[in-house]
Amino acid sequence: MSADRATHELVATALREDLGSGDVTAETVVPEDATGRATITQKAPGVLYGLDVAAEVFRQAGAGELRGDAVEGEWREGVPAEVAHAEGRARGLLAAERTALNLLSHLSGVATLTARFVREVEGSGARILDTRKTTPGLRALEKAAVAAGGGTNHRMGLFDAILIKENHAALAGGVGEAVRRAREAQPELPVEVECRDLDEVRQGAAAGADRLLLDNMPPTELRQAVLAAREIDQASELEASGGVTLGNVAEIAATGVDFVSVGALTHSAPALDLSMILAI
Numbered sequence: 001m002s003a004d005r006a007t008h009e010l011v012a013t014a015l016r017e018d019l020g021s022g023d024v025t026a027e028t029v030v031p032e033d034a035t036g037r038a039t040i041t042q043k044a045p046g047v048l049y050g051l052d053v054a055a056e057v058f059r060q061a062g063a064g065e066l067r068g069d070a071v072e073g074e075w076r077e078g079v080p081a082e083v084a085h086a087e088g089r090a091r092g093l094l095a096a097e098r099t100a101l102n103l104l105s106h107l108s109g110v111a112t113l114t115a116r117f118v119r120e121v122e123g124s125g126a127r128i129l130d131t132r133k134t135t136p137g138l139r140a141l142e143k144a145a146v147a148a149g150g151g152t153n154h155r156m157g158l159f160d161a162i163l164i165k166e167n168h169a170a171l172a173g174g175v176g177e178a179v180r181r182a183r184e185a186q187p188e189l190p191v192e193v194e195c196r197d198l199d200e201v202r203q204g205a206a207a208g209a210d211r212l213l214l215d216n217m218p219p220t221e222l223r224q225a226v227l228a229a230r231e232i233d234q235a236s237e238l239e240a241s242g243g244v245t246l247g248n249v250a251e252i253a254a255t256g257v258d259f260v261s262v263g264a265l266t267h268s269a270p271a272l273d274l275s276m277i278l279a280i
Contacts, residue, residue, distance in 0.1 A: 010137060011056045014099045019061075026091045034090040036278045038063070038097070040104070042070070044273040045077045046112030049148040051084060053107070053141060054100040061096035064088025073148040075115055083274075090278065097276050106138075107145040108272035114149025114265050117249055126253035126260050127152045129239065133263035142266045154261060162186060163213070164193040175200045179207035192239070201225045205232040214257065216242035222255035 042048060048070055055066040063086055070076065070083035086093060117128045130146040130153055132139075143153045155161035164178045172178035175193055182191045192211040193204040198221070204212045205228070214225050222240055229236040239259040240252050252260055 006140065007053055007056055008060075010141075011053065011060050011099070011103075013137075014103070015057065015060055015095070018099050019095055023091065023095050026094045030090050030094065032091065034280065035088065036090040036093055036280050038066075038086045038093045038276050038278050039082050040066075040084040040101070040274060040276050041080050042076060042083045042108075042272065042274055043080045045075070045079055046108060046272045047075055047115045047149050048072050048083055048104075048108050048272070049111040049145045050104040050107030050141070054084065054104040057100040057103065058086050058088075058092075058096045061092050061099075062089055063092035063096040066100070073111070090280065093278055097278075101274055101276060103141075105271035105274045106135075106269070107141055108274065109269040110142050110145035110266055111149035112272050113269040114146045114151040116246055117260075117262055117265065118150035120246055120250045121253040121260065124250070124253035126257055128249075128265070129154045129259045129261040130265050131241075131261050131263045132157065133267040135266070146265055149265075151265060152259070160189075162189050162191045164191070164209075166194055166196065166215075169193065169200075174203065176203040176207040179204055179209045183208060195225070197221075198224060198228050201228050202232060205229045205236050208233075209236070211237040211239055211259075213239045213241055213261075219251050219255050222252065222257060226256040 049072050051068040051072060058066040066084050066086040068084045128151040130143055130151055134142045147153055162182045169175045169178045172181055179191055179193050190210045192213055193209045194213040194215050195201045195204050196215050201212055212229055214222055217225060226238050229238060238257040239261055240257045241261040244260055244262045249260055
């Protein structure tokens with residue numbers, strides 16, 4: 001399914017959820033022929049992202065075209081700031097309001113939290129990765145928001161890269177054997193393996209994994225893991241994961257890892273404060 005089609009269906013589902021059989025409040029108190037001008041305002045510092053999907057909400061709600069007046073993907077400190085406008089049927093504008101703001105606030109929140117993490121690791125050489133801990137149905141949009149905030153997208157799903165986790169390795173007979181099986185079965189796909197200790201790090205590197213996922217290791221052990229892996233294969237990529245916060249990500253990045261994956265980017269990002277005011 002194309003991205004445009006997927007967005008169209010997502011918005012249609014969201015509007016059905018909110019509108020049901022109709023907006024009884026607007027139909028009761030707002031004249032059918034009334035028109036208005038809606039202004040969306042960013043009220044907190046952060047990174048705006050999601051104007052395209054918000055515009056799709058306005059179109060489907062019969063509210064006219066939403067015009068973005070701000071650059072997405074850039075940190076905005078000077079707030080409040082008007083970021084988008086639309087003119088059209090007042091009932092349509094009201095119908096679009098909450099669904100558009102829900103999506104725009106959430107995606108902007110993901111981009112904003114990502115930008116905060118990226119800022120914390122500047123100069124370390126490490127990149128911030130997202131995960132599959134996403135909202136069902138919103139993965140593509142949330143990952144796009146991560147990229148807008150300066151992060152790097154990990155695999156999209158279970159289909160586009162091999163990531164051998166603890167349970168996979170146990171069922172395969174160990175880290176090294178799991179990597180070897182993956183290499184033999186899918187030689188064209190990148191192979192990453194989760195490692196819980198230095199012994200598994202050495203097994204994964206020796207078996208030829210493209211990337212080693214260093215799971216829940218403290219900084220001292222992360223440094224040892226980086227050295228151990230690169231003694232075997234200088235090309236080994238190292239990813240730290242587990243318990244990463246804004247308070248400790250700089251220390252983790254300074255251990256020499258190439259990536260730090262952060263599930264919180266998508267599963268715990270606070271919504272960016274945005275509002276819509278309608279003028280008649």
